Amino acid sequence: MTVRIGTRGSKLALAQTATVCKKLAALGIEVEQKIISTQGDEVTGVPLHEIGKQGVFVRALDDAILNNEIDCAVHSMKDIPAIRPSGLFTSAILLRDSPADYLAYSGSMSAIKIIGTSSTRRKAQLLRHDPCLTINDLRGNVDTRLKKLSEGQYNAIVLAEAGLTRLGIRIPGDRLPPEKFVPSPNQGTIAVVSKADPSLMEVLSAIDHSGTRKDVAIERAVMEQVGAGCFTPMGIYCKGGHLIAEVLSLDGKRTERIEKNVETIDEARAQGDALRARAGDLIAEAYQTLGISYDR
Structure with a gap:
């Protein structure tokens, strides 16, 4: 059978899709690639939270x-929202690459005053680390972001380390430890979403990594129970069942955090409920600051 694979047209999306195609081809499966334009690609002049919710x-x-x-699509799994259309299934989750953020800069760390990122989570975590920093919005693909850094619009920018690795980009900077700068749920993970066709799902399951699937399922269960959306600074990271999750205020001055060993989805949901109860005020405050209604 020939599997028709959809992808965004960015260099990173194409690199991720190439990884999936290579794995399928190694199994003797023919693939056909189709580029699909998305709203997130077309609207680049405003922060993501102003375009719409996650997805x-x-x-x-x-x-x-x-x-x-198309038969299936390749995604950065962190981009996939919790609520999914009927008839779709995440048929494969690849072995996770680095979940960490990467602070790209040249020169001295002490000279960093202005950092570019469009993520409320990254902004809050950076301000928690150093309240004197100025964090300015930064959108665009990796090349665009790196160009703005080289032009001096920012002293440093934050990127996903996995994305740089997939693109073969090596630049000066530092890996931000995920235990302190807790990443977005599922960051560093490639997922393949397909229609709920048993024969297609069976083919795609051959490239699934069970350990990564379990960890990201725990992260998503916590994310769904917290229900904070992409507007609230929130990091969730699980490795081998060890869960770290936190919600921050937009200015990074306040944090609610849990760190537990979790074995089941039910346990993950319980931790998500606990974090939501403790961080309710931070979530509501983030929504209010951004002018978005929040239903507790």
């Missing part, structure tokens, strides 16, 4: 699967 890079690919234009 701005996913919806067009979901529609293409449901309309039978």
Whole structure:
């Protein structure tokens, strides 16, 4: 069978899709690639939270699967929202790459005053580390971000380390330890979403990594129970069942954090409920600051 694979057209998305295609080809499976444009790619001049909720890079690919234009789509799993359309299934989750953020800069760390990122989580964590920093919005693909850094618009920028690795980019900077700068849930993970076709799902399951699937399922269970959306600074990271999750205020001055060993999805949901109860005021405050209604 020939598997029609959809992808965004960015260099990173194409690199991730190439990884999936290579794995499938090694199993003797023919693939056909199709590029799909998404709203997140088309609107680049504003922060992500002003475009819409989590999923701005996913919806067009979901529609293409449901309309039978493609059989499956490759995503950064952190972009996939909790609520999914009926008829879709995450058929494969690849072995996780680095979950960490990477602070790209040249020169002395002490000279860093202005950092670029569009993530409220990264902004809050950086301000927690150093309240004197200025954090300015930064959108665009990796090349665009690196160009703005080289032009001196920022002293440093934050990128996902996994993305740099997949693109073969080596630049000066430091890996931010995920235990302190807790990443977005599922960061560093490539997922393949398909229609709920048993024969297709069986083919794609051959490239699934069970350990990564368990860890990211725990992260997603916590994320779903907290229900803070992409507007709230929140990091969730699980490795081998060891869970770290935190919600921060937008200015990074206050944090609610849990750190537990978790074995089951039910345990993960219980930890998510506990974090939501403790961080309710921080979540509501983030929504209010951004002018978005929040239903507790």
